Amino acid sequence: MILLHADGSRTTADLRLLGTEDALTGIAWEAIGPDHPAIDDAPATVGLHLPNDVDVEALATDPTRFAFVVLHFPAFTDGRAYSQARVLRERLGYQGPIVATGELLQDQACYLKRCGFDTFALPDNEAADTLARGFNDFTTAYQATSSAELPAYRRRRAG
Amino acid sequence: MYQYDAIDQTIVDERVRQFRDQTNRYLRGELTEDQYRPLRLQNGLYIQRFAPMLRIAIPYGVLSTRQLRKLADIARTYDRGYGHFTTRQNLQFNWPKLETVPDLLAELASVEMHAIQTSGNCIRNTTSDQYAGVASDELEDPRPYCEIIRQWSSLHPEFAYLPRKFKIAVTASRTDRAAIRVHDIGLHLIENDEGRRGFAVYVGGGLGRTPIIGTRIRDFLEPVDMLSYLEAILRVYNRLGRRDNKYKARIKILVRESGAERFAEWVEAEWAKIRTGSLQLDDEDITRIQAFFQPPAYENLTDSAETDAQATADPAFRNWLQRNVIAHKQPGYRIVTVSLKDPGEAPGDCTAEQMERVAYLADEYGFGEVRTTHEQNLILPDVPHHALHAVWSALAELGLATPNHGMISDMIACPGLDFCSLANAGSIGVAREINDLFSDLDEQYDLGEIKLKMSGCMNGCGHHSVGHIGILGVDKKGEEWYQITLGGSAAEDAALGQRLGASVARDDIAPTIRKIVDTFAELREGEERFFDTVGRLGIDPFRQAVYG
Ligand code: SF4
Numbered sequence: 001m002i003l004l005h006a007d008g009s010r011t012t013a014d015l016r017l018l019g020t021e022d023a024l025t026g027i028a029w030e031a032i033g034p035d036h037p038a039i040d041d042a043p044a045t046v047g048l049h050l051p052n053d054v055d056v057e058a059l060a061t062d063p064t065r066f067a068f069v070v071l072h073f074p075a076f077t078d079g080r081a082y083s084q085a086r087v088l089r090e091r092l093g094y095q096g097p098i099v100a101t102g103e104l105l106q107d108q109a110c111y112l113k114r115c116g117f118d119t120f121a122l123p124d125n126e127a128a129d130t131l132a133r134g135f136n137d138f139t140t141a142y143q144a145t146s147s148a149e150l151p152a153y154r155r156r157r158a159g
Numbered sequence: 160m161y162q163y164d165a166i167d168q169t170i171v172d173e174r175v176r177q178f179r180d181q182t183n184r185y186l187r188g189e190l191t192e193d194q195y196r197p198l199r200l201q202n203g204l205y206i207q208r209f210a211p212m213l214r215i216a217i218p219y220g221v222l223s224t225r226q227l228r229k230l231a232d233i234a235r236t237y238d239r240g241y242g243h244f245t246t247r248q249n250l251q252f253n254w255p256k257l258e259t260v261p262d263l264l265a266e267l268a269s270v271e272m273h274a275i276q277t278s279g280n281c282i283r284n285t286t287s288d289q290y291a292g293v294a295s296d297e298l299e300d301p302r303p304y305c306e307i308i309r310q311w312s313s314l315h316p317e318f319a320y321l322p323r324k325f326k327i328a329v330t331a332s333r334t335d336r337a338a339i340r341v342h343d344i345g346l347h348l349i350e351n352d353e354g355r356r357g358f359a360v361y362v363g364g365g366l367g368r369t370p371i372i373g374t375r376i377r378d379f380l381e382p383v384d385m386l387s388y389l390e391a392i393l394r395v396y397n398r399l400g401r402r403d404n405k406y407k408a409r410i411k412i413l414v415r416e417s418g419a420e421r422f423a424e425w426v427e428a429e430w431a432k433i434r435t436g437s438l439q440l441d442d443e444d445i446t447r448i449q450a451f452f453q454p455p456a457y458e459n460l461t462d463s464a465e466t467d468a469q470a471t472a473d474p475a476f477r478n479w480l481q482r483n484v485i486a487h488k489q490p491g492y493r494i495v496t497v498s499l500k501d502p503g504e505a506p507g508d509c510t511a512e513q514m515e516r517v518a519y520l521a522d523e524y525g526f527g528e529v530r531t532t533h534e535q536n537l538i539l540p541d542v543p544h545h546a547l548h549a550v551w552s553a554l555a556e557l558g559l560a561t562p563n564h565g566m567i568s569d570m571i572a573c574p575g576l577d578f579c580s581l582a583n584a585g586s587i588g589v590a591r592e593i594n595d596l597f598s599d600l601d602e603q604y605d606l607g608e609i610k611l612k613m614s615g616c617m618n619g620c621g622h623h624s625v626g627h628i629g630i631l632g633v634d635k636k637g638e639e640w641y642q643i644t645l646g647g648s649a650a651e652d653a654a655l656g657q658r659l660g661a662s663v664a665r666d667d668i669a670p671t672i673r674k675i676v677d678t679f680a681e682l683r684e685g686e687e688r689f690f691d692t693v694g695r696l697g698i699d700p701f702r703q704a705v706y707g
Contacts, residue, residue, distance in 0.1 A: 055398070077197050077280065079320025083397050086317055091432060107181060107198050111316035137177045140169050142310045144437040145317070151437055152166050152310060153444040 003029070003099070004128040006118040008135070015099065015121050017049045017070060031070050034059055042066070047099070052080040056087050064094045068119070073102030082115045086145060089116030109134030114145045160221050160528060161306050161451045163271045170314065171268045174275055178202050179261035186258065201319065203277030204260055205580075212578070213252045213260060214277040215267060219287040219305040219329075220248035220531040224518035227529050229270045231514035237263045242514070244499060244507040246571055246622055247326070248286050248531045249277055253578050275313055280321045280408075282312035282393070286328045288336045289532035292452060293494055293540045295486045298348055299356060301331040303448040304385060307440070311386050318393050322400035323408035325393070326365075338533060338649035340364045340373040341625055343410045344392060351379050358385065362392060362422070363414030364653075366619035371411040372653050376423035382445060384430075387438035391430035395422070455526035455541065460491025463545035478600065479551050479562040484542075491544050497537035497554060498561040498569070502594035505587045506572045507535035513557050524550055533622075535571055536564070567609040567676065568594050571622055575615030575632060576639070582615035584632025584639035584665070589613065592669035597676075606676060609689045610648070625649035627690045628672065629656040641668045645675070645701055646693040657698050660706050671705055678704040 003011040013029045020035050024046065031047030032038060034054065038046075039061050048063055049070035050056065056063055063069055069088060071081040081100070088094045099119040100112055109131050112120070122128045144151040163171070178198075185195040199205075203214035215230070222230075230250060234242050237259055238252040245251055255263055267273055276283055285308045292300040308327060312318070318325075330337040331348035339345025345361035358380040364373025380388055392410075399417075401407045414422045470477045483496040497517055499507050521529045521539055524546040530538035537559075542550055554560035563569045570593070573579065575586030590613065597603055612626030616633075623629035629644035641663050644656030663671050676689075678701050683692050693701070 053398075076194075077320050078402060079318070080398060080402075082317040082320070083394050105194060105198075107177070108319075111314075111319055114316040138170065138173050138314070140166055140173075141316070142166070142170070142313055143315055149437070153307070153440070153447070154437065156164070156166070157443065157447070 002122045002125055002128045004120040004122055004131055006113055006135070008132055010125070010128055015070070015101070017101075029068075031066075031068070034061060049101075050084065052078065052084065054084070056084050056092065063088060064092050064096075066096065068097040068099055069094065070099045070101055070121075071117070073100060073104060076103040076105050076108055082111065085112075085116040090145070104131055106130050106134035107137075110138045110141075114141060114143075116145070160223060160302075161218075161448070167271070167310075168268075171271070171273045171275070174202075174273060174314070175261065175264045175268050178264060182257065182261055197279060197320075200279035201276060201281055202264070203274035204257075205278065206257075210254045211257050211260065213255050213263065213274060214245070215250045215252070215272060215274050216277045216284045217249050217272075217531050218309050219285055219291065219302055220289050220533075221291075221302065222529045222531065223270075224521050224527045224529065226270045226272055227514050227518040227521075229266065229272070231511040231518070233263055233266055234511040234514065241508055241510040243505070243574060244509060244531050244535050244537070246533050246535060246573070246620060247277075247284060248289070248533055249284055250531070251574075253574070278324070279319075280323050280325075281319050282315065282321075282325045282327065284326075285309055285312065286326070286337055286342075286533060288330045288332055289530045289534075289538050290336065290485075290494055290540070291331070291530075292454070293487055293489070293492075294332055295488050296334055297332040297488075298350060299331050300449070300452050301329045301337075301348055302452050303445060304346070304348070304382065305329050306448050306451070307386065307445070308389065311389070315393075318397060321393075321397055322402045323405070323410075325396070325410065327389070333651065335649075335651040335653075336533075338622070338625070338653075340653040341366055341370070341622070341649050342373065344389065345373050346380075346385070349379070355379075355381075357381050360388065362426075363411040363419065365409050365411045366622055366624055367409070368406060368617040368619070369409075369411065370619065370624035370655050371415065372655060373411075374414065374419040376419060376426065383440040383442065384434060386440060387434045387436065388426070388430055390433060390438055391426050394429055395425045399425070454489070455528075457489045457492065457541070458543070460489075460543055460545070462491060463543075466544055466547050469548045475555075475562070476548060476551055478604070479555075479560055480547065482562040482566065482604075483560070483564045484547065487541070489541075493542050493544055493547060495539040495542045495547070495550060495554075496532075496564045497539060497559045498563060499536050499559070500561050500563055500569050501558045502561065502568060502591070502598065504558070505574070505577075506570055506590055509537070513559060516553065516557050517559070520550055520553055533571075534569065536569070562600065563603060565608045565610070566600075566603040567597050567606060567611050567628075568603060570611040570613060571626070572613040573615050573621035575613075575621075579615055579620075581618060582632060583617075583634035584615055584641060586613045586615045586621060586630075586632060589630065589641070589665075589668055593672055596669055596673045606680065607686065607688050609676070611672075612647075622649060623647075624655050625653065626656060627688075627693070628675065630668065630672075633662050635662070639665045641665070643671065643675070643705075645698050646690065648690055652690070659698060660702055674705055675701050
């Protein structure tokens with residue numbers, strides 16, 4: 001599996017999303033869900049994976065203490081994870097990698113980045129090439145999100 | 160009107176480039192039909208019964224004459240010489256070729272237009288009062304707020320893949336000409352008891368197979384808080400709206416299932432967290448946009464005695480003045496409805512030549528601006544009173560002066576079976592038959608305001624459920640049948656029509672409408688409107704008359 005980063009660089013990694021039965025093994029890019037028995041004393045290297053119907057602000061555990069957070073797109077038309085990512089980045093101030101999994105199309109690349117995703121889990125290099133092409137679809141935007149600090153109406157006033 | 164700056168132009172140009180690439184990838188087989196569909200829909204492109212259909216955004220219904228001429232050009236070059244104005248104040252072309260759509264979009268971008276988010280499960284074109292800025296009864300021009308919403312909602316990264324489509328309407332008059340209570344969000348600019356201006360916020364209205372009238376969830380919202388409040392509503396909806404069933408995915412179902420009060424609590428809780436962030440507008444952000452909508456250089460005019468004399472002399476002109484011309488904020492000016500309801504044409508259709516001639520009139524007798532209405536007509540917003548006869552003559556020559564505004568023949572109808580792949584039944588042919596039965600204009604005037612609205616299927620693009628008379632096409636074993644509702648309204652007295660009874664066959668629909676109207680004429684008290692008669696008596700007398 002390829003992890004594509006927002007700056008275009010790549011890591012070949014085995015992103016592993018553990019079920020509640022699976023024990024931690026200590027490998028890199030290993031993530032547990034909020035119901036995992038080890039959730040409260042997971043080592044600092046472990047990531048958190050969340051289904052897209054979870055309210056990230058209502059979790060029993062603090063999501064920002066994990067090494068990375070994985071958010072999922074079961075279909076690219078299901079946009080719930082965009083809201084999760086923005087709340088995680090902009091409201092909870094999470095600084096670590098937010099990894100997108102699931103159906104990711106080139107055409108979503110800008111939206112994903114602007115909502116705070118900076119890592120994209122893809123099956124192979126070809127898929128990574130395709131998604132990366134979408135990063136530059138747009139060079140500007142109206143809205144302020146984690147990737148643009150000021151909305152267009154504020155930037156206009158400054159300029 | 161609003162003028163693009165570098166930010167707006169870059170976004171639109173980049174969107175064209177992106178869509179060109181998406182279309183090329185699809186044509187090369189790199190995108191599957193399933194992958195391409197939501198992408199093209201976000202750009203207003205449907206694959207229809209006979210050809211693709213492209214829906215072009217006309218933000219809050221305002222067009223410059225330069226834009227209208229470009230649309231005429233496009234109609235000739237890329238289509239069959241005409242376009243169809245829709246109930247969302249947009250324009251549809253029914254015959255463009257898929258391969259040429261990116262070029263068509265590039266032409267639109269050259270006149271500051273686009274097709275962004277005219278379809279798909281995202282925030283659609285914001286609609287407003289067609290008389291915004293010129294209406295004599297408005298509190299303030301709502302268009303600056305619409306433009307602020309347009310920018311905020313365009314390519315919003317978080318809300319491009321909502322559970323379902325999302326429509327916002329804004330009005331600033333007491334008379335609601337924007338049908339705000341049948342929108343996902345309706346904003347009504349009002350003045351509160353302290354004399355401050357702000358919005359009453361309605362959510363969860365909508366037509367389609369489960370028509371619902373929106374509920375007010377906030378009595379007063381400061382204009383500077385408009386975007387943060389909208390964002391809070393959208394975020395709650397994106398998170399909690401149903402995605403398991405397409406027919407339950409609109410926000411109206413979420414509001415109904417959770418209860419409006421509980422829904423409002425969620426919104427307020429979310430809003431409290433973002434209210435003071437960068438989404439909070441400053442007065443300066445608002446005045447900056449308002450500067451684009453300053454009144455044009457009106458002359459000091461008074462009404463012309465000559466026009467009055469022409470009206471006395473010519474009953475046809477007089478009829479038109481009475482029906483299609485209304486008061487203007489500015490003395491000596493009038494607002495003119497350009498009727499796209501010629502009895503021989505499909506409601507809302509407009510040829511390239513008509514577009515060009517209307518553009519000419521708007522330049523000659525106005526300030527280069529034209530409006531589109533959700534009733535599928537056009538508006539010349541600033542016609543001097545002394546020029547009305549000249550404008551009328553020109554429009555009459557073009558078949559655009561049918562003096563029927565607000566009358567039964569000024570009906571709204573979706574494209575129906577003739578163009579739409581979802582249709583159960585035709586609407587254009589039915590419209591024609593009904594028009595034939597009401598060809599006597601004097602009779603129509605006697606009948607007064609009757610809003611007839613017709614959709615070819617449950618999706619309700621023709622707003623049938625809020626018609627004084629609503630007609631819905633249904634499929635019965637492959638045949639076209641029609642269901643009738645009475646007593647709906649999309650205005651400030653918003654209500655859903657009640658079903659009259661069993662649906663009627665294709666051959667019977669026009670005569671049945673005739674019977675309903677005859678019954679009204681018998682039962683009516685004085686000058687009572689159709690809607691009020693139904694309100695007073697209920698639908699039983701009508702049911703009796705139709706079904707015996
Ligand atoms: S109401 Fe139905 S038939 Fe009419 S345009 Fe909409 S989807 Fe098509």
